[in-house]
Amino acid sequence: MTSAEQEDFHLIDEVDTEFVDMIKNTGGPNIQSCYQCGTCSGSCPAGSRTNYLVRGIIRKALLGLKEEVISGQELWFCTTCYTCTDRCPQDVKPTDVIKAIRNVAVAEGYMLEPHQKVAQKVLEAGHAVPLDKESWEKLREKVGLPPVPPNASSHPEAIEDIKKIAKKTGFDKLVADKEE
Amino acid sequence: MPKKHRFMHFLGCIIPHRYPSIQKAAELVFEDLGMDLLDMEGATCCPAPGVFGSFDRVTWASIAARNVTIAEQANANVTTGCNGCFASLWDADYELKHDEELRKAVNESLAEIGREFKGTIEVTHYVDALYSYAGLDAIKKRVTRPFTGVRMALHPGCHWMRPKNIKKKDDSERPHIFRDICEAAGAEYVPYKDELICCGAGGAVRTADVKTALDFTKQKFDSLEAVGGADIIVTPCPFCELQLDLGQVEIQKHFEAEYHYDIMHVVELLALAFGHEPEEFGLTTHLQYQMRKNEPNWEQLGIEVKKADDATVTE
Numbered sequence: 001m002t003s004a005e006q007e008d009f010h011l012i013d014e015v016d017t018e019f020v021d022m023i024k025n026t027g028g029p030n031i032q033s034c035y036q037c038g039t040c041s042g043s044c045p046a047g048s049r050t051n052y053l054v055r056g057i058i059r060k061a062l063l064g065l066k067e068e069v070i071s072g073q074e075l076w077f078c079t080t081c082y083t084c085t086d087r088c089p090q091d092v093k094p095t096d097v098i099k100a101i102r103n104v105a106v107a108e109g110y111m112l113e114p115h116q117k118v119a120q121k122v123l124e125a126g127h128a129v130p131l132d133k134e135s136w137e138k139l140r141e142k143v144g145l146p147p148v149p150p151n152a153s154s155h156p157e158a159i160e161d162i163k164k165i166a167k168k169t170g171f172d173k174l175v176a177d178k179e180e
Numbered sequence: 181m182p183k184k185h186r187f188m189h190f191l192g193c194i195i196p197h198r199y200p201s202i203q204k205a206a207e208l209v210f211e212d213l214g215m216d217l218l219d220m221e222g223a224t225c226c227p228a229p230g231v232f233g234s235f236d237r238v239t240w241a242s243i244a245a246r247n248v249t250i251a252e253q254a255n256a257n258v259t260t261g262c263n264g265c266f267a268s269l270w271d272a273d274y275e276l277k278h279d280e281e282l283r284k285a286v287n288e289s290l291a292e293i294g295r296e297f298k299g300t301i302e303v304t305h306y307v308d309a310l311y312s313y314a315g316l317d318a319i320k321k322r323v324t325r326p327f328t329g330v331r332m333a334l335h336p337g338c339h340w341m342r343p344k345n346i347k348k349k350d351d352s353e354r355p356h357i358f359r360d361i362c363e364a365a366g367a368e369y370v371p372y373k374d375e376l377i378c379c380g381a382g383g384a385v386r387t388a389d390v391k392t393a394l395d396f397t398k399q400k401f402d403s404l405e406a407v408g409g410a411d412i413i414v415t416p417c418p419f420c421e422l423q424l425d426l427g428q429v430e431i432q433k434h435f436e437a438e439y440h441y442d443i444m445h446v447v448e449l450l451a452l453a454f455g456h457e458p459e460e461f462g463l464t465t466h467l468q469y470q471m472r473k474n475e476p477n478w479e480q481l482g483i484e485v486k487k488a489d490d491a492t493v494t495e
Contacts, residue, residue, distance in 0.1 A: 026237055027237050045377045045378055045380075045396055045399075046385070046392075046396075049392065049395050049396070050392060076234075076383075076384060076385070076388055076389075077385060077389070077392060078230075078383050078385070079230065079338075079378045079380060079381070079382040079383035079385045079393075079396070080229065080230040080233075080234075080338070080339075080382050080383035081338040081342065081377070081378035081382065081383075082338055082339070082342035082343045082352075083338075083342070083352075083376075083377075083378075085342065085343045086342055086343055086344050086345070086352050086353070091345075093343070095343070099230075099233050099234050099237075100237075102234035102235070103234065103235065103236060103237055106234070106235045106236065107236075111235070112388050114387045114388050115231065115234075115235070115384055115387060115388060118228070118231055118384075118387050119231070119232070119235060122224070122225050122227055122228075122232070122243075126224040126225060127193040127197065127224065127225045128193050128225045128227065128228045128231065129193035129194055129197050129198060129225075130193070130197065131196070131197045135493045136197055136198065136493070138493075139198075139200055139462075139465050139470075139493055140196070140200040142462050142465055143200045143201045143203075143204045143461055143462030143465055144204055144460070144461070144462065145196075145200050145203060145204055149191055149196035149197075149203070150191075150219040150220065150221050150222075150223075151191055151196060151220070151222070151223045151224065152222065152223070152224040152225070153196070153197070155221060155222035157222065158222040158223070158224050159224070161222075161224075161246060161293040162224055162243060162246075164292045164293050165239065165242045165243060165246065165289045165290070165292060165293065166239060167292075168242075168288070168289045168292045169236060169238050169239045169242060169289055171235070171236050171239040174235070174236065175235070
């Protein structure tokens with residue numbers, strides 16, 4: 001088999017013409033300024049060690065290949081370091097575009113399990129990294145601090161606030177465990 | 181007598197829950213410099229910008245805005261020692277001040293809990309408090325234990341200075357502010373090729389794929405080894421600190437490579453330079469020492485200590 005035969009070509013009728021607008025409305029308004037120079041990918045520390053290719057994702061997004069873009073696991077290798085954003089000659093703000101695409105992916109059910117668990121932790125404890133073991137309290141005492149800090153760890157009403165916000169925005173349903 | 185600077189102290193998650201020595205060191209250093217840190221009662225997760233910002237922008241901005249409103253009620257600017265918390269709170273505050281549509285959506289969520297984002301305060305990082313409020317001269321005057329002859333590498337991290345055109349903090353390709361503060365402690369700055377690359381932890385990458393995240397960290401260590409290593413690596417962020425500190429233990433498992441770098445937050449470096457003893461803020465509670473049952477390399481750091489601590493946290 002030749003490499004050409006292995007290639008999975010995209011069909012033009014797979015395009016979603018609304019995808020670009022979704023990205024523009026979710027925090028990536030400058031995506032259409034991209035002229036594909038590749039400065040983003042050339043600057044990308046995630047791209048140098050994984051199959052995450054910012055330029056490619058933006059090009060596919062502009063072509064409307066929504067399903068392919070949002071289902072790709074590589075979308076989650078961006079550490080949001082913003083080096084591409086600082087170097088982009090067209091002010092595309094690729095980091096914000098990637099975050100916007102991730103928002104679309106999550107809204108359509110593409111959320112990695114460890115990410116879902118972190119989101120649930122914030123709704124349960126008010127913190128992504130909670131004070132969830134006695135040893136963490138002991139560590140605080142050892143440095144001369146009270147065992148529990150004055151944040152949501154000692155303010156259950158703050159956690160209730162977060163739950164109310166999540167209910168209002170629909171985020172609680174978005175990150176809830178899906179019934180089989 | 182000039183008015184004392186006062187800040188609402190946003191702790192976030194990692195500082196108070198995993199690296200409390202940073203919280204304690206910040207309290208010591210701010211007091212030494214005549215600045216007040218006020219408790220921010222009931223603050224939650226910022227929430228993590230790369231994680232929550234990647235999931236749902238309105239939820240992210242609403243939870244961040246709730247935190248900002250706590251400071252608005254106290255009519256005081258916020259300060260935080262975490263690049264991630266700074267990114268969430270600063271970015272949300274900025275976006276809400278410039279995006280009417282987002283502000284409307286966020287205030288609809290906040291109405292559910294009887295709050296409203298008004299946009300009346302500023303969000304700062306410890307780096308801003310140290311550089312723009314206290315000032316380099318005041319820092320230099322306070323140094324009683326200079327780190328003379330100590331080789332110091334820096335990891336400025338990303339989210340205090342990037343995106344540069346929006347944050348307008350420093351030139352992210354050739355930054356000097358964080359370095360100026362660290363050099364005030366008297367150590368010898370060691371440049372290395374990958375100083376400005378990300379530690380690898382952000383953007384929800386560490387959460388989903390710790391080995392890929394550690395691969396960034398390892399690249400930084402190798403780049404530092406290539407110039408002869410350093411006695412200490414200083415960072416302005418607890419998540420970077422966790423990645424560089426605990427990350428050394430994790431790298432040993434995932435890559436069979438071994439590194440021994442003492443990692444300090446800039447306020448820990450300054451606390452020592454200001455003459456505080458390491459046990460005053462619990463420097464040995466850093467997770468690499470707890471897990472590996474070792475200690476900072478006191479001799480290289482030029483610090484005399486009485487006795488070693490016992491481990492509180494184990495794997």
